[in-house]
Amino acid sequence: MFRILIVDDDKNIRYVMKEILESNGYVAITAADGAEALDILEREHIDLAVVDIMMPKVNGYELTREIRSFSPDFPILMVSAKQLPEDRKRGFLAGIDDYMSKPIDADEFLLHVKALLRRFKIVNERKIKVGEVVLDYDSYTVTGHGEVQELPQKEFQLLYKLLSYPGKIFTRIQLMDEIWGVECETNPETVTVHIGRLRKRFEGWEEFEIENIRGLGYKAVKRV
Numbered sequence: 001m002f003r004i005l006i007v008d009d010d011k012n013i014r015y016v017m018k019e020i021l022e023s024n025g026y027v028a029i030t031a032a033d034g035a036e037a038l039d040i041l042e043r044e045h046i047d048l049a050v051v052d053i054m055m056p057k058v059n060g061y062e063l064t065r066e067i068r069s070f071s072p073d074f075p076i077l078m079v080s081a082k083q084l085p086e087d088r089k090r091g092f093l094a095g096i097d098d099y100m101s102k103p104i105d106a107d108e109f110l111l112h113v114k115a116l117l118r119r120f121k122i123v124n125e126r127k128i129k130v131g132e133v134v135l136d137y138d139s140y141t142v143t144g145h146g147e148v149q150e151l152p153q154k155e156f157q158l159l160y161k162l163l164s165y166p167g168k169i170f171t172r173i174q175l176m177d178e179i180w181g182v183e184c185e186t187n188p189e190t191v192t193v194h195i196g197r198l199r200k201r202f203e204g205w206e207e208f209e210i211e212n213i214r215g216l217g218y219k220a221v222k223r224v
Contacts, residue, residue, distance in 0.1 A: 002026050002027065002047040002048070002117060003026070003027045003028075003029060003044070003045060003046050003047050003178065004021055004026050004027070004028055004029070004046070004047060004048045004049070004050060004113065005029050005030075005031060005037060005040060005041065005046045005048070005049045005050065006018060006021075006028055006029070006030045006031070006050045007030075007031045007032075007033070007034060007036075007037040007049060007050065007051045007052060007055070007060070007063065008030075008032070008050075008051075008052040008055070008079075009032050009033055009052065009054070009055045009056060010052070011032070013052070013102070014030045014032070016104075017050060017079075017104070017109070018030060020106045020109060020110065021110075021113070024110055026113075027178075029044065029046070032055075033055045033056050033057045033058060034051075034055055034057060034058025034059060034060065034062060034063035034066070035057040035058045036057075037049065037051075037058075037063055038058065038063065038066060038067075041067065044174065044177065044178075045170065045174050045178060046074075047075070047117065048074075048075045048076075048077065048113065048116055048117060048120075049067065049074070049075070049076050049077070050077045050078075050079055050113075051063055051064060051076055051077070051078050051079070051096070052078075052079060052080055053078065053080040053082055053087065053091070054080070054081075054082075060078055060080065060091070060094075061090055061091065061094045062094075064076055064078070064091070064094040064095045064096050065094050065095060067095070068094070068095035073120065075097050075116040075117070075119070075120045076095065076096045076097050076098075077096070077097065077098045077099075077100065077112055077113065077116055078091045078096040078098070078099045078100070079099075079100045079101075079102060079104060079109075080099075080100075080101065080102060081101070081102040082101075083101045097116055097119070097120075098112055098115070098116055100112055126138055128160065128163050128164060130163060130207045130208050130222055130224060131144075131207040131223075131224035132144055132207070133145075133205070133207045133208070135156070135159065135160055135163060137156075137160060140152075140153060140156040141156075142156075142159070142202075144205065144207065145205065149201070151201075154179055154180070154194060155194055155197060155198055155201075157179045158175060158179055158191070158194050158195070158198065159198055159210075159220075161175065161178065161179065162210060162218065162219065162220035163208060163220045163222070165220075166208075166219075166220050166221060166222045167219055167220075167221065168219055169213050169216050169217050169218070169219045170217050170218055170219065171216065171217040172188040172189075172191040172192065172217055172218075173188055174217070175191050175217070175218070176188045176190070176191055179191075191218075195210055195212075195218055198210060206223055206224070207222065207223055207224050208220055208221060208222050208223060208224075209221055209223065
């Protein structure tokens, strides 16, 4: 499930965008200004940011430049009421990847989001292929080695998240918040237990493995 950060000082715009995204299977997180957005990006895993220009504290251009300083490949969609070519140019020079004008059309907004996710090679078809192994998000199944395994929901979501970003390290807290939810009171050790089950389940599969990065968290490594 992909996590999209909406950064806009207009609460009504935030609400509308959140409704559009969540009704189409995305997780939407909101921030009222660039400073709040940077705090969220520091502590949570986000797949894409939707950024307004005119905001207090840290505006959209400043936020984009700040994100680019630590994440050159992070997808950023700027959505603004400003429609002059100069405004668009400033956005692209700051480092955005796409630009939309307000008021937004829901279908066009979703097309921009999907195109950016696809362009940045984030799996948006709800399937991941690792060699001959296929993870299907709609059925929670892993197919490979002549068998089809239907995984428990949390196990599958955990494996899917890790294999969506091979080589990227996730902390247990990040995985806990995303898979189990921020409000969940379950101990983060639950992640360790589920990782152990996944390792045992796919022991001997040469296509991928889950590595424990001591003191940091976990990452998936593709071998094919």
